[in-house]
Amino acid sequence: MEGVSFSLDDLPLRDDLRGLAPYGAPQARVPVALNVNENTHPIPDDVARDIVESVARAVLEVNRYPDREFTPLRDALAGYLGHGLTRDNIWAANGSNEVIQQLLQAFGGPGRSVLGFPPTYSMHSIIAAGTGSRWIEGVRDAGFAISPETAVAEIRRHAPDIVFFCGPNNPTGTPLELETIAAAYDATDGIVFVDEAYAEFMPTGQPTALTLLEGRPRLVVSRTMSKAFAFAGARVGYLAAHPAVADAMRLVRLPYHLSSLTQAAAVAALQHADEMLAMVDDIKEQRDRIMRVLTELGYEPWPTWSNFVLFGGVDDPGDVFRRLLEKGVIVRDLGIPGHLRVSAGTEAETTTFLDALRDIRLSS
Incomplete structure (x- = not known):
């Protein structure tokens, strides 16, 4: 309604919910989205x-x-x-x-x-x-x-x-x-x-x-x-x-x-569980590849049993996040000081991420 100033704070919200924020993973549309731990492999045609x-x-x-x-x-x-x-x-x-x-x-x-x-x-x-x-x-x-x-x-x-x-x-x-x-x-x-x-x-x-x-x-x-x-x-x-x-x-x-x-x-x-799970082996391979290359670049990846890698040694996570985004790659800035998290994607997506991060590292 025009001319009416009204917000969430004006509603009779439960007191224990005031001041809370909803789940907020970014949903930016970019060529390589590696921020919410999705399986980025397409489902097989059959x-x-x-x-x-x-x-x-x-x-x-x-x-x-x-x-x-x-x-x-x-x-x-x-x-x-x-x-x-x-x-x-x-x-x-x-x-x-x-x-x-x-x-x-x-x-x-x-x-x-x-x-x-x-x-x-x-x-x-x-x-x-x-x-x-x-x-x-x-x-x-x-x-x-x-x-x-x-x-x-x-x-x-x-x-x-x-x-x-x-x-x-x-x-x-x-x-x-x-x-x-x-x-x-x-x-x-x-x-x-x-x-x-x-x-x-x-x-x-x-x-x-x-x-x-x-x-x-x-x-x-x-x-x-x-x-x-x-x-x-x-x-x-x-x-x-x-x-x-x-x-x-x-x-x-x-x-x-x-x-x-x-x-x-x-x-x-x-x-089709067996066929679907065949993708998991490739994701694990890309995850381990990310670990190796991050270490070579001087970052500090944490050991992981998941489909993503949390890595430290990031001087300015916000800046690296923005620069990756400019290159068409979105990762996750979780607010952990000195850290970012990246999901393991397809081989091509992983290559794009690692090449972009390498460029940022070398230009810093």
Whole structure:
């Protein structure tokens, strides 16, 4: 309305949300976007055809509500994960962020607290705030690690209702030891949540938190199809846990929260898991290449088990970010002093980034 001055501050917003900022990853359109840890590889043509055909069949029935229990998808996800899991152990939602939101709606909320270990995935604290859960910042060890002793000490210090881990950690790529998860579980009567969005990029054969689920009904492990499956735009996240956890999620989910089209696309993609995961090997190769060249250029990349590299030794991160952007490459300035983060892209994208950074380095 013209002539009326009105802003967010004038609305009767919840007091605990005042002053907060929304998730703010830049969405600049540039030739090489390596800032939000997407899988930049295109979906193979034959896989894309099967997904389109599956979605087309689902479109013929969109006049009806979708399968509220998304049973074929849960079966497919359980089969993909293995470890003796069945559909009863699986829950899915519109991206792992919605999985986290539902988890906090069920087990967090006003009067309850969530312990996290920054620097970590920024949406953890944002979703905690959105659900009225109190976010507590724990400390990490040197090198962004979390030892079992540190985790237990922080749990005893804060007595949280929920403990959040991210492994491999975003934005650092740091591995998370299984001993840390197990020790944290034994130290609390609450929920222990492990965000494994980047699990497929771990070293081949490396055990994940899924191996700890047996006998630990309060342990929850989340995954996503956004990264390894190049499915970021489809918004499919999921968790594995004791069946009672899925029952808790049913209490807070919106009715028919996963559309028929989403379910159809995800099931079709999972039928091509081997082909989709072949991209992961190439991404890991480009990630390791980035590590080598950054070291040669005098930067300090952190060890990573993810599809991105956090690197230090950047005198002016803001300036380097802007100069890369001018060259058509966007990375991520996370506000960590002296650091930037870059996603591993295709070979061509990685070459463009490394050449641009080399030019900037030599001209400094």
